[in-house]
Amino acid sequence: MNKKRIAIISIIALILIYFTYNYFSPSSDGQLYLTTQVNKGDFISEVITSGEAQSTSLKKINGPDNLRKFRLREIKIQDLIPEGTIVKKGDYIGRLDPSDVNEQIIDARLNLEGAEAKFTQQQLDTTLSLKQERNSLKDISFNREETRLELKQSIYEPPATIKKLENNLEKLERDFLEKQENYKIKKRQANAIMVEVSNKVFKIRNELNNLLNLLKSFTIYSSGNGMITYFKNWDGSKKKVGSSISPWDPTIASLPDLTKMESKTYANEVDIRKIKKNLTVKVGFDAFPDIEMVGVVTDVANVGENKRGSDVKVFQVSIKLEGSDKNIRPGMTTSNKILTFEQKDVLSIPLEAIFSKDSITYVYKKSGFSVTKKQVKIGDSNNDSVIITDGLNEEDIVYLNKPEGLNTAPIVKLN
Known part of the structure; x- marks a missing residue:
């Protein structure tokens, strides 16, 4: 009898708790409410961009430098060894069209x-x-x-x-x-x-x-040891078979120094104001997900340029890689996490939990079986979260979406 009585009492208690919670909780009308806990820890702000690995030091492989003397303006590349080929000094690189x-x-x-x-x-x-x-x-x-x-x-x-x-x-x-x-x-x-x-x-x-000697120089040989990379034109396209060289730009290919690499990337107008020289960067590589290298911002463009195919302004950012890795090659796509801000042992919540009215910033805080609108002070933010400087404590529960029925509820202001 005692066990049966205890079971009945427990069921009645659970039913009372359920109805009490529903009575004091905001009416959902079938809507799902999401909550999160106030976290305490290290807060970082990052600008994430996509870029391209390239060498900061390279040796150019040029065609003849006296084309203007022979009234030659545009000479087509007739043959060129594949990009990425490892060559030694004196190895064959390519040949120019000798027709003219x-x-x-x-x-x-x-x-x-x-x-x-x-x-x-x-x-x-x-x-x-x-x-x-x-x-x-x-x-x-x-x-x-x-x-x-x-x-x-x-x-x-x-x-x-x-x-x-x-x-x-x-x-x-x-x-x-x-x-x-x-x-x-x-x-x-x-x-x-x-x-x-x-x-x-x-x-x-x-x-x-002189013409016969010029003809001999139309066969190009490597000027050093290394890996061949195709040289880029002003518009970003690479010189290859069918491309042309001129007296003003006789470069055909290059031999990059793989021990001196950087990531060339672009940031938009919103993010560029956060990026400064000497900021630390974590650089990853799409081709090698397991490789992550540390970099540092060495240059930030002052003037923007139009992104190809759109009117969006972007600013070039150069990131020097510290150290080297034999797997990293010029032209590889990089993912760059630029650390723009870091603060330790602070409270933070997702941006979705922040609301404002009449210049007052507040959150919907869960207090037992009820919900209160609580004023908070915020600090720096990143793409996901914001620092709470006053108004909340660690492990407080706040709502990520606005509970219904609390539009006219007063905001509990800070003392």
């Missing part, structure tokens, strides 16, 4: 043949012309000697004959001197012309040799 250079080489060879033919023709013309001038000098010299001998043998001739011979000799002397001077002038002219055509041949031959 080959055309210039053909033109230069044709020009050289023409210049050499002109040189040979001018050489023959000069030899023949000077030979004729020398023969003419010899003829005048021969006539002069004959006249001189004839004058010596005419001492018994009449004076008129002697005078005539003297005049002829004098004329031949003048002709010889004039012809001799003309020969010297023509010889200098011929030498000048030969120098001119010779220089032209030398210039074209030198140009041809």
